[in-house]
Amino acid sequence: MLARHRFSQVHRSNGCRSSYSISRAVPLVGLPLALAAMALPAHAEPMPMSDVEQQQPALPPILPLKERAALVDEMLEERLDTLMPAIMREAGIDMWLLMSREYFEEPVLATMLDAESFHARRRTILIFFDPGEGQPIERLTVSHYGLAGLFDPAWLPEEQPDQWQAVADIIESRDPAQIAINFSDSTRFGDGMTLSQYRAMTAALPAHLEERIVSGEGLSVRWLESRTTRELAIYPGIVRIAHAIIGEAFSRKVITPGVTTAEDVQWWYREKLASLGIAPWFHPSVGIQRQGADGMLSGDTIIEPGDLLWTDFGITYLRLNTDTQHLAYVLKPGETEAPEGLREGLRRTNRVGDILTASFHAGESGNAILARAREAALAEGLDPSIYSHPIGFHGHGAGTAIGFWDNQEADPRGEYPVLAGTTWSIEFTNYHEVPEWGGQRVDFRSEEDAWFDGETVRYLDGRQTELTLIPPE
Known part of the structure; x- marks a missing residue:
């Protein structure tokens, strides 16, 4: 079993630390497969894994679009409820920020859009925060539009017109030890932060919080690779x-x-x-x-x-x-x-x-x-x-x-x-x-x-x- 693996790159152009550790290599799946299958649509019965492949098998039923959407959202909710706490605590990171502009979705945020949201809207910003002591992970959206109730709305533009200041206020009020954003030299899946968004975000952050920025590359890989x-x-x-x-x-x-x-x-x-x-x-x-x-x-x-x-x-x-x-x-x-x-x-x-x-x-x-x-x-x-x-x-x-x-x-x-x-x-x-x-x-x-x-x-x-x-x- 893996004792420890560390990404040790340093983003030297702005001083952000990029340090992610995996302290344990265990399956992030906790429920029996049969339990997970119980909620599948009646004509989408689960198929057990098999080492034997059928020659020219029959085509299984294809779900109607509405049922596909419902299943996608249920799977996303399961991931957010069970996988997100596991990978954040595994990495020792208490805050993770994801952000994308419409039609320019970064790889991780794209998987967190609900089935009726084909793209980010205007600018979609998601914040995950672990308050510690086993409390649930906060899931916040600092955006004009919600995401199927999977994230709590955390921005009232009529009270704070500046979206970036709203993000800075959320960060400052929670005072995280580490603020993960997605930049990476080693993996395309953890490199979704654009320069313009980085500049806008850090311009609104107090200097002492900017110093806490680290790479979210490890979180990105763990989120995407885990089933x-x-x-x-x-x-x-x-x-x-x-x-x-x-x-x-x-x-x-x-x-x-x-x-x-x-x-x-x-x-x-x-x-x-x-x-x-x-x-x-x-x-x-x-x-x-x-x-x-x-x-x-x-x-x-x-x-x-x-x-x-x-x-x-x-x-x-x-x-x-x-x-x-x-x-x-x-x-x-x-x-x-x-x-x-x-x-x-x-x-x-x-x-x-x-x-x-x-x-x-x-x-x-x-x-x-x-x-x-x-x-x-x-x-x-x-x-x-x-x-x-x-x-x-x-x-x-x-x-x-x-x-x-x-x-x-x-x-x-x-x-x-x-x-x-x-x-x-x-x-x-x-x-x-x-x-x-x-x-x-x-x-x-x-x-x-x-x-x-x-x-x-x-x-x-x-x-x-x-x-x-x-x-x-």
């Missing part, structure tokens, strides 16, 4: 939606060998999601590996029998993201299964996945986990490349990196610890020389979403262990 019981109850079902759509994409419903191009499948994904009222968080990828062809073919390349297809696909639903890479084989006439060399390639890729997930240790850095997994995989004669990342409110989420496709060595972005209570895209590849293709080196990419409870990595909706087969006709 709650309600989120975990619905996350497997969200991943199932993505798996079902991939299953349809890799079928004769969408692909006619000799006719359909890789680009056709990409745009089918986009149209399918639009029809469901679900957004992609990136444009889907579809690639083709073919005997005798170099690298990954794409674009207007026509899919033919004998091709190994790859897709990278991710959705955003109920504010949570998925990220999945699957493989399919287009059968040649007379074939009933893929060549053994291709099946062996996927088996070897799954072995790399086993090694990688077994290498997770709570409190260790992403770099340490990468090094251990690579050493073990190479010792078994595998040819891996590992580039896993957190996932949640963002597809490439807050937290540490475990490798990059273009850097398999230690990286500053992998120095932060892997912590319990976080969700991951277990993303990697293994290369294998396929005998049936004349020893051609083939890229067997894999990516599945998973949950790390501090001891074990569990897939949210299984992982691909068999190539999807597409009939030639």
Whole structure:
């Protein structure tokens, strides 16, 4: 377990301290999953996590927009009630300020808007204050508009027209030991404070309070990377939606060998999601590996029998993201299964996945986990490349990196610890020389979403262990 990890950067241009400590690495989830699931809508039954992935599963029910909004707000309320006190006390910070202007929302504040607030309004300022002695965290909004009753209004413009002075008065009256704002050299997720807002805020603050400003980067990462019981109850079902759509994409419903191009499948994904009222968080990828062809073919390349297809696909639903890479084989006439060399390639890729997930240790850095997994995989004669990342409110989420496709060595972005209570895209590849293709080196990419409870990595909706087969006709 992690004893202590410290961000030690100093923002030297203005003297603000940037010091955040994690004194313990424990899951920030306290209720059983079944309890969290009880309040879900009747036709959004929770789906248990599973290490076994269904081949081409049925599409789960998609919630109407009104029910989605209600669920988003309930999950946000749970986060504010349970997670916010935990991370502030874990960090030893008694006040945290977040602020954004309309259409320029910083990453953390954007996740705290209720489901009917698509953007900050004018200037939205949120203040969290811990009065100590186990009292509830105060949640204040110094803004013209409320946020679904989740924050207490703390500004009357008719009495104090200056919004910044209203903020300064709140701070001074509570006399916090530390005032966290979001600036960071190390993570984009904790760097939401703009220069103009910093200048306006500090101009209204007494000098002795300005000296107490510290970075909120650690709070930002912990807020974004931590999953709650309600989120975990619905996350497997969200991943199932993505798996079902991939299953349809890799079928004769969408692909006619000799006719359909890789680009056709990409745009089918986009149209399918639009029809469901679900957004992609990136444009889907579809690639083709073919005997005798170099690298990954794409674009207007026509899919033919004998091709190994790859897709990278991710959705955003109920504010949570998925990220999945699957493989399919287009059968040649007379074939009933893929060549053994291709099946062996996927088996070897799954072995790399086993090694990688077994290498997770709570409190260790992403770099340490990468090094251990690579050493073990190479010792078994595998040819891996590992580039896993957190996932949640963002597809490439807050937290540490475990490798990059273009850097398999230690990286500053992998120095932060892997912590319990976080969700991951277990993303990697293994290369294998396929005998049936004349020893051609083939890229067997894999990516599945998973949950790390501090001891074990569990897939949210299984992982691909068999190539999807597409009939030639």
